[in-house]
Amino acid sequence: MRFSSLFATLAMVALPAFAEDAAPAVISVTGEGRVEAPPDMATVSLGVQTDADTAAGAMAENSARLAAVIERLKAAGIEPRDIQTSGLSLGPRYDYGRSDGAPPTVVGYTAANMVTVRVRVLDSVGGVLDAVVADGANTLNGLGFGLADDSAPKDEARRRAVADAAAKAALYAEAAGVKLGRVHAITEAGGYMPPMPMAMEAAGYAKSAAVPVAPGELAITASVGMVYEIAE
Numbered sequence: 515m516r517f518s519s520l521f522a523t524l525a526m527v528a529l530p531a532f533a534e535d536a537a538p539a540v541i542s543v544t545g546e547g548r549v550e551a552p553p554d555m556a557t558v559s560l561g562v563q564t565d566a567d568t569a570a571g572a573m574a575e576n577s578a579r580l581a582a583v584i585e586r587l588k589a590a591g592i593e594p595r596d597i598q599t600s601g602l603s604l605g606p607r608y609d610y611g612r613s614d615g616a617p618p619t620v621v622g623y624t625a626a627n628m629v630t631v632r633v634r635v636l637d638s639v640g641g642v643l644d645a646v647v648a649d650g651a652n653t654l655n656g657l658g659f660g661l662a663d664d665s666a667p668k669d670e671a672r673r674r675a676v677a678d679a680a681a682k683a684a685l686y687a688e689a690a691g692v693k694l695g696r697v698h699a700i701t702e703a704g705g706y707m708p709p710m711p712m713a714m715e716a717a718g719y720a721k722s723a724a725v726p727v728a729p730g731e732l733a734i735t736a737s738v739g740m741v742y743e744i745a746e
Contacts, residue, residue, distance in 0.1 A: 539744040540698055541686050545679025547671040547736040553659035553729045556639050559600065560646055561628035561653045565607065569623040573604055576625035579650035584629070586649045590642050592631060601628035628653065634662065639727045659729050671736035672702070679740040687744070695743035703737040 562580045566572035587597055604625045608618040633639050636659075643654070661667070687694045 538695075538698070541683050541690075541692075541694070541742045541744060543679045543682040543686065543740055543742075544703065545675040545677070545682065545738045545740060547674030547676075547678060547738075549667045549671045549674070549734045550731045551661065551664075551667045551734055553661060553732050554634070554636065555660055555662050556633045556636060556727075556729070557658045557660060558631045558633060558639070558643070559628060559655035559657075560631065560643075560651045561601070561626060561655075562650055563624065563626040563653050565622055565624050567622050569604055569606075569625075572623040572625040576627055580627045580629070582649045583646045583651045586645045587631060587642065590638060590645055591635065592633065592642070596632035596634065598630050599627065600630040601626065603627075626653070628655065636727070636729055643727075657727070659732060661732065661734075664734060667734040668736065671734045672738065675736040675738040676700075676740070679738055683740065683742045687742075693745040695745035697740060698743050699739075699741040701739040703739050 560583070562576055562583060564572050564576040564579065566575055584597060588594070604623065606620045607622045607624055609621045610618045612618070631642075633642055639657075647654075683694055
């Protein structure tokens with residue numbers, strides 16, 4: 515009998531604890547923030563591709579022409595830290611046009627060397643492209659714009675995302691006839707996405723004495739998930 519009474523007493527003490535641990539009713543929302551900012555730097559992917567009868571010849575010619583391109587970049591004010599090799603290849607070229615069923619034959623070799631260049635003065639991008647094409651660059655894979663330091667616009671985009679989430683939560687609470695409680699959780703769900711690089715043709719730039727470059731604006735975005743408790 516004493517054991518039954520003790521069990522009942524312990525159960526009555528434990529019930530409030532279980533009630534307090536019950537998950538609160540919540541409202542979950544996602545907020546978006548966006549900031550437009552002009553870029554202050556450009557990234558260009560360019561290089562040299564050469565053909566020759568031998569592998570050594572293709573690589574030697576390629577190296578000489580790329581060296582001239584790099585020297586031109588330095589003369590245009592590009593610092594060595596902003597020039598980085600991003601691709602190097604050497605391979606045979608085959609003749610597949612034989613109609614007698616014979617296997618393809620090697621007719622020469624192709625060497626390619628690509629560098630990624632950061633241009634920190636946007637007004638000079640067009641001139642830099644003109645110069646390197648004139649000095650032997652015959653491959654331009656893309657041009658993209660960015661920010662050297664995007665921390666300030668990123669933070670502003672986050673603030674706007676939180677404000678957007680708070681406004682949505684308030685609207686939903688009003689529509690549902692409830693009151694918002696404290697913030698239960700905040701989760702960052704997105705961030706700054708740079709624009710896709712624009713493909714370019716080297717031949718087209720070689721025809722013009724002034725390459726037009728329009729940097730436009732960058733969109734810095736942030737996305738945040740917020741969970742509010744519903745007040746009693």
